[in-house]
Amino acid sequence: MHRRAVALAVPATAIALTVSSCGSIPEDWRTPAFLQMGEDETDERLPAVSGEIGEKPEVTFPDMEPPDEEVSGVVHEGEGEDGLVRNDDLVVANFAQYEWSAAGEGEELDPDQASYETGAPDLIRMEEMPDELASPMVNQPVGSRVVYVMPPLSEEERTQAESMGQEVPEGATVLVLDLMDRFGAGAVVPGEQTEDGGDDLPTVVQEGHSEPEIDVPETDPPEDLTVEPLIEGEGDEVEEGQQVIVQYTGVPWEPDEEGRNEVFDSTWSQGGTPFDVNIGGGAVIEGWDEGMVGEKVGSRLLMVVPPDLAYGDEDTGMGTPTGTLVFVVDILDAVENPPQPDPEDMPEQPEGMPEGMPEGEIDPEDLEGLMPEEGDPGQE
Template sequence: MHRRAAALAVPLTAIALAVSSCGSIPEDWKTPAFLRMNEEEFDPRLPDVTGEVGEEPQITFPDAQPPEEEISGVVDKGPGENGLVGADDLLVANVVQYQWTGPGEGEEMEGQSSYETGAPDLVRMAEMPEYITDTLVSQPLGSRAVYVFPALTQEEREQAEAMGQEAPEGASVLVIDIMDRYSKGAVVPGEQTEEGGGDLPTVTQEGHSEPTIEIPDTDPPEDLEVLPLIEGQGAEVEEGQQVIAQYTGVRWEADENGGHEVFDSTWSRGGDPFDTTIGAGAVIEGWDKGMVGQKVGSRLLLVVPGDQAYGETEEEAMGGPVGTLVFVIDILGAYDNPPQPEPEELEGDGGEQAGDGAADEEAEEE
C-alpha cells in the first residue's frame, strides 16, 4: 500500500551496516557470548548494561580494550509472555548505539537512541543479517540483547561513509530491547461484531486467514465509508504514526467475468504484516482519512471512492486499480515516528518524490 518513495531504512539496519563493514563479518569474528547449549555462560568482555528493559539503559565499559571480534549476548531475559521471537517476525524494538573508545571509556552516539526520539524501530527479522538475528531468535519479549562490533579499518570506514553512514570511532556497542512482535498471519483479537451488508460489502474472515469480501449489486457510495468490524481496545491511531496492519483490497467494479479479484493483499505475501506512516501522504488518501482516529486492535471495512484512491480512469490511476476500492484492514499496532529533521538539516531537494499508490509494491515485484 505504499506510495513509491525514497527508501525509508530501518535505523537498526543502517546501524548494522555501518558497524559491520557494510554487512560483512568474517565467520571467525562471530563469537556468541550467550551459549545456546543449555548453558548460560556469559562473556565477561561485554559491557555491563543495567536498568529496566523499556527504559534508557545504563552502560559501563570494561576496563580493557574492546575485543577484536564481534560478540553478543542476552543480558536480560523477558518474562516469556506472548511468545518467543521468530525468524520471520516484525519486531518493535528500542535501540541504542554507543562508541567504545578505550579501557573504561565510551559514550552514546548522538541521534542513535530510540529512547531519545521516543520512536521505536520496526525491525523485519527476515531482512536483518544473521549476526543480529541469531541472538534474538527464540528470545521472549522484554529481553535485552547487547552486541559489540570491532573498530572499522580505514577501508571499512571509507565504505561506510560512501554509503552515507556515520563511521563510529572505536568499537560499536548496540543495545536492543525487544518490546513487541508481529508474526506472519497476525490478526487482531476478538470476534467480528459486524459483517457489513446492505449497500456495503459483506466481510467474512475465519481465524488467521484472508478475508472474503462480497460486493453488493449496487452502485458504490460516493463518500468514504469506514465501518469497524471489530472494535479495538487500544489507543487511537494518530496522524504521523507508524501503523502495522494486515489488509486485503478488491475493486468494487466487477471484472469481465463478474468477479472481484484481490488486487493487493498482505496475505498474498505470506501474511507478513505491513507497516507505513499514516496521515502523511505515504498511502492513498482513503487510508489516511479512514484510519486516523480508529483504535488499535480494530478490523475496518474501508470503501474508498476513486478520487481518494487512484482515480476513476486508467490515465489517472497510472497503473493502480481504477475506481472505488474496498479494503479490510486489521490495525495491529501504531507507534510514534522519529521527529523529522529541521529544514536546514536537509540536503538538496529532499530526495525522490513519493509516487502514486498502493499497487506500487506489486508493480515493482512484477
C-alpha cells in the same frame, strides 16, 4: 514507504543498508557470525547493561580494551513463550548505541536519536537482517534485551563510511536492543468480529488467521468514504504521522467481466506478512490517510474508498485499480516515527548526483519498477 533502520554508524551501516529496503551489504563488510554464548552464560567482554526493559539502559563498560571481534549476547530474557521472535517477524525494538573508546570508558552516541528519547522504536524485518545480527534475536521472548559489540573499523572501512557521509566512532560500537513486540505471518487483531458490514455495504467473513472473504453487494457504492469497524480495538487512536502496522485485503467494488470482485492486493497473498507505512502524510492513498487516523489500534476496519480518494476512474496503465475500492484492514499497531534530520546536518550529495527531478512531462515507462505494484495502497 519510510521504514526506520537501526541508527548505528558503520559497521552498523550494514543494518541500515539491509533493513531500509534499498541496497545491500558490500562483500568486504561481511563479517564472521557473532560469537554467542550459551543460554546461561554471558560473555565477559559484553558491557554490563541494567535498567527496566523499554526504558533507557545504564551501560557500564568492562575494564578492558574493546574486543577485536564481534560479540553479542542476550543480557535479559523476557518472560513467556507465546511471544518468541521468529526469523520472518516484524519486530518492534527500542535501541540505543554507544562508543566503547577504551578500558572502562565509553559514551552514548547520538542520544537524541535513541528511541528511548524519541519514543519512536525501530521496525525490524527479520528476513532482511544479516544472519549474524538476526540470530541472537531469534527464539527470544518479547521483553528480551540483546547487546552487540562491533570492533573499531579498519582504515578501509573508515574511508568507505566517511565517503558515504557517515559519522564514524573511534572505538568499538555497542548496540542495545529491547525487543518490545513482534508481528508474525498471519497476525490479526484480537477479539471477536461482531459486525460483518452488510445491507448496502460489503459483507466480510474472516475466521481465525485467514484472509477475509469480501462479498460486494450488487448496488451502487457510497459516494463518500465509509469506515465501519468490524472489531472495535482497545488501543490508542492512530495519529497522523505515525507508522501503522496492518494486515489488509483490497477488492474493487465493480465486478470484472466474469462477475467477480477479485483481490487486487493483499498482505495475505504475500504470506500474511504485516505491512507498515507512514499514515496521514501522503505515503498511501487519501482514503487510507483519512480513514485510519482516529481509529483505535486493535480494530478491524471495513473501508469503502471512492475513486477521488483512491486511484481515480481512469486506467493509468500503471496496474492500479480503478473506481471505488473496498478494503478490510487490521490495525495491529501504531508507533511514532523518528524525528526527521535537519537538512543542514545531512551530508552533501556526491559530485555528479542530480539535485532534483527533471522538469516537464514524465514518460510512464521511465517509472517502471518505481510505482506500487498492482493495487498497493502505499508508495515506496
